[in-house]
Amino acid sequence: MPDKKKILLIEDDPDQVLMYEVELTKSGFLVFTAKTKASAFEIIKKERPDLVFLDLLLGPEKGRDILKDIKSDKDIKDTKVVILSNFNQKDLPATVKKEGALDFMNKSQFIPKEVAEKAKEYLK
Amino acid sequence: MNFFVTSTLVTAITSLLFGLFVWRRRKNSLVNVLWACVCFGVFIWEIGLFLELIAQNELEALIFNKLLYVGAILIPIFYYHFVTALLEISKKKRALIIIGYLLAGFYLVVNIFSRLFVEGVPPAFDFNYWVKPGPLYYPYFIYFSAYFLVSFYALIVGLKNSDSLKRQQVKYMLLAGVFGVSGGVTVFFPQFFGVYPFGNYFVVLYIVIVAYAIAKYRLMGIRLLVSKFYSYTLVGALSFGLFHFVYYVNSRFFEGVYSASGITFGAFVAFCFAMALFPFLNYVQRSSDTIFFKGYNPRVIIKDLTIRLSSVIEIDQLLKILAGEFKKILVTEEVGVIIFKKNGNPPKKKTNNNGKELFLISHASLNWAKLKANNKICQEAVENKAILVRSEMRAQYRNDPKKQPLIKEMDDSKVEIIAPLIIGGKVTGLIVLGEKISQEGYNQEDIEFVEIISSQAAVAIENALLYKEIGEMNKNLQKKVDEQTAALREKNVYLEKLLIMRSEFLDIASHQLRTPVSVIKGMSSMILEGGLPPEKVNEFLKAILEKSNKLAEIINDILRASEMDSEKVLLKFTKVDVNKLLTKLVEDKQIQTKGKNITLCLALPEKPLPIITADERYLEQAIGNLINNSFQYTPDKGQVDVAANVKGKSLEIRVKDTGIGIPKDDLPKLFSKFSRAKNAIAMYTDGTGLGLFIVKKIIEEHKGGKVIVEKTEEGKGTTFLITLAIA
Numbered sequence: 001m002p003d004k005k006k007i008l009l010i011e012d013d014p015d016q017v018l019m020y021e022v023e024l025t026k027s028g029f030l031v032f033t034a035k036t037k038a039s040a041f042e043i044i045k046k047e048r049p050d051l052v053f054l055d056l057l058l059g060p061e062k063g064r065d066i067l068k069d070i071k072s073d074k075d076i077k078d079t080k081v082v083i084l085s086n087f088n089q090k091d092l093p094a095t096v097k098k099e100g101a102l103d104f105m106n107k108s109q110f111i112p113k114e115v116a117e118k119a120k121e122y123l124k
Numbered sequence: 125m126n127f128f129v130t131s132t133l134v135t136a137i138t139s140l141l142f143g144l145f146v147w148r149r150r151k152n153s154l155v156n157v158l159w160a161c162v163c164f165g166v167f168i169w170e171i172g173l174f175l176e177l178i179a180q181n182e183l184e185a186l187i188f189n190k191l192l193y194v195g196a197i198l199i200p201i202f203y204y205h206f207v208t209a210l211l212e213i214s215k216k217k218r219a220l221i222i223i224g225y226l227l228a229g230f231y232l233v234v235n236i237f238s239r240l241f242v243e244g245v246p247p248a249f250d251f252n253y254w255v256k257p258g259p260l261y262y263p264y265f266i267y268f269s270a271y272f273l274v275s276f277y278a279l280i281v282g283l284k285n286s287d288s289l290k291r292q293q294v295k296y297m298l299l300a301g302v303f304g305v306s307g308g309v310t311v312f313f314p315q316f317f318g319v320y321p322f323g324n325y326f327v328v329l330y331i332v333i334v335a336y337a338i339a340k341y342r343l344m345g346i347r348l349l350v351s352k353f354y355s356y357t358l359v360g361a362l363s364f365g366l367f368h369f370v371y372y373v374n375s376r377f378f379e380g381v382y383s384a385s386g387i388t389f390g391a392f393v394a395f396c397f398a399m400a401l402f403p404f405l406n407y408v409q410r411s412s413d414t415i416f417f418k419g420y421n422p423r424v425i426i427k428d429l430t431i432r433l434s435s436v437i438e439i440d441q442l443l444k445i446l447a448g449e450f451k452k453i454l455v456t457e458e459v460g461v462i463i464f465k466k467n468g469n470p471p472k473k474k475t476n477n478n479g480k481e482l483f484l485i486s487h488a489s490l491n492w493a494k495l496k497a498n499n500k501i502c503q504e505a506v507e508n509k510a511i512l513v514r515s516e517m518r519a520q521y522r523n524d525p526k527k528q529p530l531i532k533e534m535d536d537s538k539v540e541i542i543a544p545l546i547i548g549g550k551v552t553g554l555i556v557l558g559e560k561i562s563q564e565g566y567n568q569e570d571i572e573f574v575e576i577i578s579s580q581a582a583v584a585i586e587n588a589l590l591y592k593e594i595g596e597m598n599k600n601l602q603k604k605v606d607e608q609t610a611a612l613r614e615k616n617v618y619l620e621k622l623l624i625m626r627s628e629f630l631d632i633a634s635h636q637l638r639t640p641v642s643v644i645k646g647m648s649s650m651i652l653e654g655g656l657p658p659e660k661v662n663e664f665l666k667a668i669l670e671k672s673n674k675l676a677e678i679i680n681d682i683l684r685a686s687e688m689d690s691e692k693v694l695l696k697f698t699k700v701d702v703n704k705l706l707t708k709l710v711e712d713k714q715i716q717t718k719g720k721n722i723t724l725c726l727a728l729p730e731k732p733l734p735i736i737t738a739d740e741r742y743l744e745q746a747i748g749n750l751i752n753n754s755f756q757y758t759p760d761k762g763q764v765d766v767a768a769n770v771k772g773k774s775l776e777i778r779v780k781d782t783g784i785g786i787p788k789d790d791l792p793k794l795f796s797k798f799s800r801a802k803n804a805i806a807m808y809t810d811g812t813g814l815g816l817f818i819v820k821k822i823i824e825e826h827k828g829g830k831v832i833v834e835k836t837e838e839g840k841g842t843t844f845l846i847t848l849a850i851a
Contacts (some may be wrong), residue, residue, distance in 0.1 A: 013643075015640065015643045015647075015667040015670070015671060016639075016642070016646075016665075017665065018663060019646050019647050019664070019667070020646075021645060022650065022656065022660060023646075023650060026655070030503075034264065057635065070359065085635075086634075086635045086636075086638035086639050086642060087631060087634075087635050088634060088635075088638070091630060106638075107638065107642040107646075108638040108639075108641050108642040109640070110692055111645060111646050111649040111650075112646045112650055113648070113649065113650070113653065
């Protein structure tokens with residue numbers, strides 16, 4: 001299906017990867033997953049995903065660093081990135097938006113179905 | 125009698141008086157005796173010359189001429205001897221001195237018993253009798269010149285080698301010598317020069333110069349001499365004037381001195397003289413002090429000094445002024461001020477025999493340490509609360525054997541005056557004065573001066589000490605404030621850090637609580653929605669269970685940590701079989717190893733471990749936390765070993781892993797709340813930083829409980845050691 005939108009999920013918790021991957025696939029997206037920055041960049045450059053869901057805590061790597069690197073790479077800086085995290089500091093959404101994120105979503109406030117709906121919204 | 129003749133008489137009498145004064149002042153000082161000899165030599169010479177010049181016949185003139193040369197022969201060697209004594213080189217120049225005396229002796233004999241020295245006394249210039257030199261007169265000229273020249277040479281050399289005061293003295297002695305000799309030469313050797321002996325007028329100048337040097341530069345320790353001379357002259361002039369006044373009145377208005385009215389008048393004047401004498405003497409003394417010693421009136425000095433003392437508040441400066449003024453005004457070099465320590469008692473006979481309670485601030489060079497070491501003198505002054513004067517005490521206690529050691533001590537330490545500093549009836553210190561430079565005793569006026577100034581000084585010193593004390597107190601206070609501020613700042617920094625750590629913890633904790641919740645919530649909603657393949661449903665349910673366990677674990681940690689933090693942990697101690705506890709714990713933990721591919725082993729000794737007293741639940745949690753930690757920070761295919769053994773009266777439990785190790789920098793804070801090693805954060809993001817804090821708290825609540833990092837190396841692994849008491 002040539003119309004399928006591509007979504008990259010950058011997440012290190014296998015349970016969450018499983019959960020979002022199943023839901024997004026079910027919602028008609030072509031889902032790619034990455035646990036590290038290196039693999040994420042590889043996929044972004046190769047597959048040019050329409051949307052990236054990015055977790056902020058990725059073991060030794062930080063999601064915000066990955067965001068900055070995407071936004072400072074001329075080749076891929078237009079990639080839509082939505083932060084998907086369980087952090088809920090007050091000013092965090094504003095900060096990541098300033099850093100180039102399209103939006104900030106709190107994982108615990110959205111069930112996977114709602115995440116998929118949001119993804120559709122972003123890609124309209 | 126012409127002017128020249130008069131000048132010889134004046135010089136003679138002045139020399140005689142001057143010589144007597146110098147000699148009497150310090151009879152046992154070689155310098156003084158020799159200078160007196162020089163003066164007597166000049167006297168004999170000048171009086172001989174005077175008598176020769178007014179002689180009635182030639183024989184008389186010849187006899188006086190011989191007398192004249194007795195003086196003239198002796199002067200050069202006396203002068204040279206004096207110079208060597210003044211410069212303290214007499215011993216070195218002994219040969220030259222002896223030769224001089226031998227030559228002088230030879231010439232004395234020749235002069236008295238022959239005409240080889242002086243042939244006759246023919247008239248010359250406007251004198252009836254003068255001198256005709258004999259054949260031996262010429263070598264005398266050489267002897268005379270040679271001894272004066274070596275004297276001057278020695279003085280010039282001495283000028284270079286002496287200290288400043290001595291240099292001034294030597295300078296004036298040299299000047300006096302030059303004036304005396306140049307004057308004298310024109311008298312002794314007119315035949316060589318063919319000039320009128322005008323130089324004789326200048327001879328008297330040597331006395332003026334030396335007198336000046338004495339007054340100004342304490343030459344021969346007789347500064348007082350000049351002032352005495354002044355005083356005696358004035359008193360003599362008064363007596364002389366009165367005598368002539370009575371004589372004049374009696375002979376003019378009455379019938380002679382011995383008439384009834386004359387005697388009556390004389391008696392009246394004598395009475396008036398007696399009444400006026402002491403006030404007059406006082407006046408003379410005061411004016412002499414003003415002129416020769418202090419430069420101004422004593423009352424003015426006291427006033428000035430009082431103002432200066434009260435205007436200075438620094439103790440060191442005050443003592444400097446005090447010592448300086450005492451030295452200047454009383455002409456002593458030894459001034460000491462002893463101040464008793466504020467809290468220490470004044471010296472007591474038994475308790476304070478080594479002066480420990482005193483401190484001494486002295487500007488003196490005298491050996492006051494002696495005084496400090498033995499306090500008899502101080503005790504006496506403290507007990508008497510009055511000024512002590514050595515000379516007075518010596519007279520007063522002559523027959524009191526008890527006081528003899530005290531007087532001896534004063535003699536030994538050369539203490540002349542001790543004045544107590546009294547504040548509110550309490551002796552707070554002492555002013556100690558040594559001998560006067562002139563070696564004169566202190567007179568009544570001096571003592572009164574010391575009394576007045578010491579009472580002023582007591583107040584000034586007290587104020588200065590208080591000021592110093594306040595200054596020190598201020599300094600201490602400032603120090604304390606600084607310390608407290610620093611402590612507060614440190615605490616503040618610590619609190620700020622704690623706050624940051626707390627907020628980081630809250631972020632992490634909430635994140636960790638939310639993560640399993642979001643999975644549980646998301647997956648269960650998806651299951652409920654349906655449409656999932658059955659194998660996925662199974663996977664989801666497993667994940668939900670795992671996340672629920674994780675959630676329970678996190679909640680447990682947080683609750684335990686807050687419980688540990690709030691107050692003393694209330695443990696329930698029971699008999700615990702560690703063998704069983706460890707076996708069960710390791711078995712339970714085996715489930716977690718499967719997902720991570722880690723081997724977990726337990727090693728127990730053959731002989732079962734003893735039963736210990738512990739809170740089983742908490743102990744299990746502590747060891748469990750260590751095992752969990754090892755799991756979290758040990759990469760795949762790693763190994764975790766739990767082992768236990770008995771060592772003395774302790775039980776040792778080790779949890780050893782092949783994990784990432786702990787960086788050295790993180791070790792000190794490892795067991796603190798919310799603390800996580802840098803590499804731990806990188807390895808495992810979900811840690812709360814509470815695990816080890818809880819372990820430590822639990823273990824330390826147990827008897828003999830201790831937990832340490834026994835061994836750690838980055839990249840190789842860590843061994844935690846728990847020690848518990850067995851009994």
